[in-house]
Amino acid sequence: MRFWRSTVGKKTVMAVSGAIMLLYLVFHMAGNLKVFFGPDEMNGYAHWLRTVGEPVLHHEWFLWIARVALLAAVVGHATAAYQLSRRDVAARPVGYRHRRARTSYATRTMRWGGVIIALFLVWHILDLTTGTVNPNGEAGRPYENIVAAFHTWYGNTIYIVAMLAVGLHIRHGFYGAAQTLGAGGRTRDRLLKATANGLALLLTVGFLSVPVGVMTGIVE
Amino acid sequence: MNLTLRIWRQRDPESPGAMTTYEVADISPDMSFLEMLDTLNEELILRGEEPVAFDHDCREGICGACGVVINGDAHGPERTTTCQLHMRSFEDGDTIDVEPWRAAAFPVVKDLVVDRSAFDRIIGSGGYVTAPTGSAPEAHATPVPKPSADTAFEHAECIGCGACVAACPNGSAMLFTSAKVVHLNSLPQGAPERESRVLDMVDTMDAEGFGGCTVTGMCTTVCPKGIPLSSISTMNREFLRATRRGGRPD
Ligand code: HEM
Ligand code: FES
Numbered sequence: 001m002r003f004w005r006s007t008v009g010k011k012t013v014m015a016v017s018g019a020i021m022l023l024y025l026v027f028h029m030a031g032n033l034k035v036f037f038g039p040d041e042m043n044g045y046a047h048w049l050r051t052v053g054e055p056v057l058h059h060e061w062f063l064w065i066a067r068v069a070l071l072a073a074v075v076g077h078a079t080a081a082y083q084l085s086r087r088d089v090a091a092r093p094v095g096y097r098h099r100r101a102r103t104s105y106a107t108r109t110m111r112w113g114g115v116i117i118a119l120f121l122v123w124h125i126l127d128l129t130t131g132t133v134n135p136n137g138e139a140g141r142p143y144e145n146i147v148a149a150f151h152t153w154y155g156n157t158i159y160i161v162a163m164l165a166v167g168l169h170i171r172h173g174f175y176g177a178a179q180t181l182g183a184g185g186r187t188r189d190r191l192l193k194a195t196a197n198g199l200a201l202l203l204t205v206g207f208l209s210v211p212v213g214v215m216t217g218i219v220e
Numbered sequence: 221m222n223l224t225l226r227i228w229r230q231r232d233p234e235s236p237g238a239m240t241t242y243e244v245a246d247i248s249p250d251m252s253f254l255e256m257l258d259t260l261n262e263e264l265i266l267r268g269e270e271p272v273a274f275d276h277d278c279r280e281g282i283c284g285a286c287g288v289v290i291n292g293d294a295h296g297p298e299r300t301t302t303c304q305l306h307m308r309s310f311e312d313g314d315t316i317d318v319e320p321w322r323a324a325a326f327p328v329v330k331d332l333v334v335d336r337s338a339f340d341r342i343i344g345s346g347g348y349v350t351a352p353t354g355s356a357p358e359a360h361a362t363p364v365p366k367p368s369a370d371t372a373f374e375h376a377e378c379i380g381c382g383a384c385v386a387a388c389p390n391g392s393a394m395l396f397t398s399a400k401v402v403h404l405n406s407l408p409q410g411a412p413e414r415e416s417r418v419l420d421m422v423d424t425m426d427a428e429g430f431g432g433c434t435v436t437g438m439c440t441t442v443c444p445k446g447i448p449l450s451s452i453s454t455m456n457r458e459f460l461r462a463t464r465r466g467g468r469p470d
Binding site: 002003005006007008009010011012084087088089090091092093094095096097098099100102103107110172175176178179180181182183184185186188189 | 391419
């Protein structure tokens with residue numbers, strides 16, 4: 001298809017799939033804050049997630065629809081990113097002898113940051129969805145599983161590194177997506193950058209509050 | 221001023237090429253960068269050596285021929301063309317690195333000269349308006365609203381020097397292509413080909429081997445004519461609009 005073949009088309013796929021994931025992250029982060037209100041509220045919320053849409057939808061259907069949509073977004077985002085990156089690297093086969101990095105840190109770390117987040121995603125699902133690598137790993141008891149995960153040094157390290165990567169990724173990603181979707185403009189760029197920074201900060205701080213809460217004993 | 225120059229020397233497109241060091245003495249701060257290179261070349265010719273090949277034409281900042289990368293910056297430390305860059309932007313005793321534009325779509329021809337004809341092919345695929353030629357049209361036949369005229373003029377300033385491609389870490393030609401798309405698509409004269417123009421020019425840009433845009437903003441930082449980054453966003457908007465319409469005009 002002409003659209004998918006072009007660099008602008010692939011970037012559009014990245015922008016739309018990124019927006020879907022970003023929307024999901026906002027809800028996910030807010031849901032995670034339930035951990036501060038105790039096991040009943042957190043576990044009750046996780047149970048409710050499985051009953052959303054009933055009786056129109058069957059038990060857990062809403063969850064599965066969301067999972068399929070998110071999987072499609074992840075696959076589309078990663079495929080376009082991979083193909084575009086290959087093109088970009090091939091377009092500058094010989095570098096400059098006189099080098100200096102002049103783009104921002106968030107901009108420079110988009111590719112490796114994306115890979116780190118993808119690896120985190122695998123760990124995260126094995127940890128808190130399937131419970132495979134979780135020290136507690138009890139289905140239907142996310143509160144206890146979260147507390148157990150953040151009682152390990154590796155759990156804390158993985159989550160903190162990943163959340164910082166997510167923040168940086170959103171910081172440049174949101175701004176870039178807005179440009180790709182044609183929302184950029186001379187006066188609007190400052191607003192877009194401020195929104196990107198605000199969203200990145202909100203999500204990073206919100207997500208990080210959970211492991212920090214467990215580490216400091218606020219959540220037990 | 222006495223300067224040490226490290227210049228990329230490459231005999232022809234196939235040869236490997238290397239940075240070669242030269243000393244130049246008694247350079248006036250009022251010389252342009254190209255005049256400084258002329259001084260070096262005169263010496264090289266007297267010594268019986270091959271002069272450094274570099275592109276240039278107007279030497280007044282309007283033709284876009286003279287681009288080289290100076291100390292890692294396209295057109296050097298000032299936001300202007302290399303021919304309009306003066307040696308007073310440097311210090312006595314400086315070491316200056318001079319390299320050609322680097323992009324797969326801009327192969328090196330010799331030393332600092334690259335082949336920028338990929339730009340011509342992008343223009344050829346849609347960077348024009350189809351109009352009957354012959355006698356001049358009546359000036360009031362097609363009124364152009366003032367804001368459209370201003371946008372068109374601003375983007376028409378692009379001289380096709382290629383600094384945007386040279387500075388972009390992805391070797392992307394999005395700023396160049398968008399300047400022409402926005403220039404013509406904002407005018408009533410460009411309206412009949414509004415959709416095919418953007419689709420065809422983006423296709424050609426991709427086919428020539430330029431990279432994609434990751435919104436680093438490097439292109440607009442080095443553009444001697446100040447083409448804004450927002451022109452890329454406007455082109456994306458035009459591209460999505462044309463795609464929605466299946467490439468057909470209104
Ligand atoms: C401190 C940060 C985080 C915590 C404590 C956390 C916690 C959780 C928990 C408990 C679940 C399981 C929910 C349930 O089954 O009811 C979950 C699912 C999920 N999380 Fe996170 N999460 C965090 C950050 C993230 C981030 C940054 C991402 C995205 C990059 C993410 C992506 C997902 C996805 C995609 C699922 C759904 C997996 C599935 O159900 O198939 N999480 N998270
Ligand atoms: S020589 Fe024409 S722009 Fe520099």
